[in-house]
Amino acid sequence: MATARxxxxxxxxxxxxxxxxxxxxxxxxxxxxxxxxxxxxxxxxALTLLWCLFQAxxxxxxxxxxxxxxxxxxxxxxxxxxxxHIRQHRWQKVKLLLVRRKVKEFFTGLFxxxxxxxxxxxxxxxxxxxxxxxIPGLAIR
Numbered sequence: 001m002a003t004a005r006x007x008x009x010x011x012x013x014x015x016x017x018x019x020x021x022x023x024x025x026x027x028x029x030x031x032x033x034x035x036x037x038x039x040x041x042x043x044x045x046a047l048t049l050l051w052c053l054f055q056a057x058x059x060x061x062x063x064x065x066x067x068x069x070x071x072x073x074x075x076x077x078x079x080x081x082x083x084x085h086i087r088q089h090r091w092q093k094v095k096l097l098l099v100r101r102k103v104k105e106f107f108t109g110l111f112x113x114x115x116x117x118x119x120x121x122x123x124x125x126x127x128x129x130x131x132x133x134x135i136p137g138l139a140i141r
Contacts, residue, residue: 017055019055020047020050020051020055023044023048024126026044027045027048027126027129042133042134044126045126045127045130045133046126048122048126049130051079052119052122054079054082055078056078056079056119056122057076057078057115058077058079058119059072059074059112059115059116060073060074060076060077060083060086060089061073061093061109061112061116062083062084062086062088062089062092062093072109072112073089075089080093080110080119081093082094
């Protein structure tokens with residue numbers, strides 16, 4: 001039996017997890033088109049940032065101990081803050097942010113591979129875009 005999520009993914013042809021790329025492209029178009037107002041740029045920035053944090057397809061990277069060697073989990077994860085389907089990995093990255101001694105480990109994991117680097121840079125760009133759109137007179141008139 002198919003779940004609601006599986007049905008939705010099939011209906012969109014597997015592109016349901018890539019909606020953030022569309023919002024990112026619309027964000028670039030909003031910056032290029034001077035007719036777009038700061039509210040639309042801020043909204044697109046927030047949507048793109050949320051996609052990067054919680055739904056972008058990246059590698060999990062949670063700490064896995066196998067045969068005495070510490071390695072990162074290679075399963076697919078949802079976003080930069082969430083882990084893969086394994087229950088112990090689900091919130092491990094968020095816990096890294098909350099424990100002061102582990103923050104450096106979290107930030108090094110943001111640039112661990114190509115996918116994570118691209119998503120991290122897209123998230124940072126959308127964050128800066130949203131801040132620039134909210135400061136009056138800085139970029140959009």
